[in-house]
Amino acid sequence: MKTLKIPEATITRLSVYSRYLAQVDRHGVTTISSGEIAEGVGVSPAQVRKDLAYFGEFGTRGVGYNVKDLYWHIIKILGLNTTWSVVIIGAGNLGTALSMYGGFRERGFKIVGIFDNDPHKIGYRLNGIEVYPMERLEEIIEREKAQIAIITVPAEHAQEVADQLARTSIQGILNFAPRVLNLPERLELRNVDLSVNLEILTFNLAFRRAMKNGK
Numbered sequence: 001m002k003t004l005k006i007p008e009a010t011i012t013r014l015s016v017y018s019r020y021l022a023q024v025d026r027h028g029v030t031t032i033s034s035g036e037i038a039e040g041v042g043v044s045p046a047q048v049r050k051d052l053a054y055f056g057e058f059g060t061r062g063v064g065y066n067v068k069d070l071y072w073h074i075i076k077i078l079g080l081n082t083t084w085s086v087v088i089i090g091a092g093n094l095g096t097a098l099s100m101y102g103g104f105r106e107r108g109f110k111i112v113g114i115f116d117n118d119p120h121k122i123g124y125r126l127n128g129i130e131v132y133p134m135e136r137l138e139e140i141i142e143r144e145k146a147q148i149a150i151i152t153v154p155a156e157h158a159q160e161v162a163d164q165l166a167r168t169s170i171q172g173i174l175n176f177a178p179r180v181l182n183l184p185e186r187l188e189l190r191n192v193d194l195s196v197n198l199e200i201l202t203f204n205l206a207f208r209r210a211m212k213n214g215k
Contacts, residue, residue, distance in 0.1 A: 006054050010050075010051045010054060011078070013041070013043065013047070013048075013051050014051060014074050014077060014078060015078060016041050017037060017041060017048070017051070017070075017074055018071055018074040018075060018078065018080075020037060020040045020041050021037075021067055021070055021071040021074070022071060023040075024040070024067060025067045025068060025071060029067055030066065030067055030068075031063065031064045031065065031066060031067065032064050032065055032067050032070075033045075033064040033065070034048040034049050034052075034059075034064070034065075036064075037065075052070075055073070055077055058070055058073060080107055080108045081108075082108065083108050083109075083110050084108055084109050084110065084147055084148055085110050085112045085144050085145055085146040085147055085148070086104070086109050086110060086111050086112065086146060086147075086148045086149070086150060087111070087112060087113045087114070087115065087137075087140065087141060087144075087146045087148075087149050087150070087170075088111060088113075088114045088115070088149075088150045088152060089114075089115050089116075089134075089137075089149060089150065089151050089152065089153055089161050089165070090114075090115070090116060090151065090152035090153040090161075091114050091115070091116035091118070091121045091124075091126065091131045092116075092152060092153075094152040094176060095114060095116075095126075095150075095152040096126050098111075098150060098152065099111055099114055099126040099127045099129055100126070100127045109148070111127075111129050112129070112140070112144035112146055113129065113130065113132055113140045113141075113144060113146070114126055114129050114130070114131045114132065115131070115132050115133070115134050115136075115137055115140075116131055116132075116133075116134070117133065117134050119133075134161075134164070137164055137165070137168065138164075138167065138168045141168045141169060141170060142168070142169060146169075146170060147170065147171045147172065148170065148171065148172045148173070148174065149165050149170045149172075149173050149174070150173075150174045150175075150176065151165075151173060151174070151175045151176060151177050151181075152176045152177070153177055154177065155177045155178050155179040157177075158175065158177030158179050158181060159179070159181055159182065162175070162181045162182075162183055165187075166183055166184055166187060170187070171186075171187065171188060172187065172188035172189070172190070173187060173188070173189050173190070174190050174192060175189060175190065175191045175192065176192050176194070178193050178195060
């Protein structure tokens with residue numbers, strides 16, 4: 001693998017390519033070109049080739065890519081050739097929805113515990129996963145060898161939860177709480193702000209409308 005800084009947008013597209021390859025594989029397609037991948041996911045063939053070139057040479061010129069081989073190459077690049085143990089902090093509506101999302105397991109993410117400080121929720125099972133009290137966070141993370149935590153608590157509690165996670169062996173955090181978190185550099189942090197994504201969507205819709213109206 002080349003020692004280059006890989007653009008985040010490239011990693012995002014690799015995830016999309018892998019899903020598309022899985023889809024065409026299910027339909028019996030064995031060989032695919034960069035143009036066909038590009039058409040399937042809505043980018044240019046040059047972009048597909050550029051994204052893949054960060055990680056080496058794939059496929060055969062004039063023939064294309066073997067669908068299964070390329071899919072597994074991308075899965076390995078994304079670190080999905082192993083199982084990742086995940087805990088969810090917050091058993092509210094979002095935490096519950098995430099615990100029930102079957103796509104996690106399909107992509108190698110195993111939810112091993114859900115945590116909340118509401119005594120009425122503790123002891124219940126969401127999609128077969130037990131809800132534990134926050135006091136047992138470090139214990140369960142160590143027992144289950146969890147590597148990733150998903151924060152779905154209200155914004156005012158997010159930093160407190162993050163501080164508690166920082167004292168465990170968790171390696172990465174996916175944060176759904178709409179606030180900036182301060183964390184040690186050893187922790188990989190990814191923020192998901194649903195409002196921001198909706199606002200980007202509405203901006204693009206308004207921009208298209210303005211262009212259509214000639215304004």
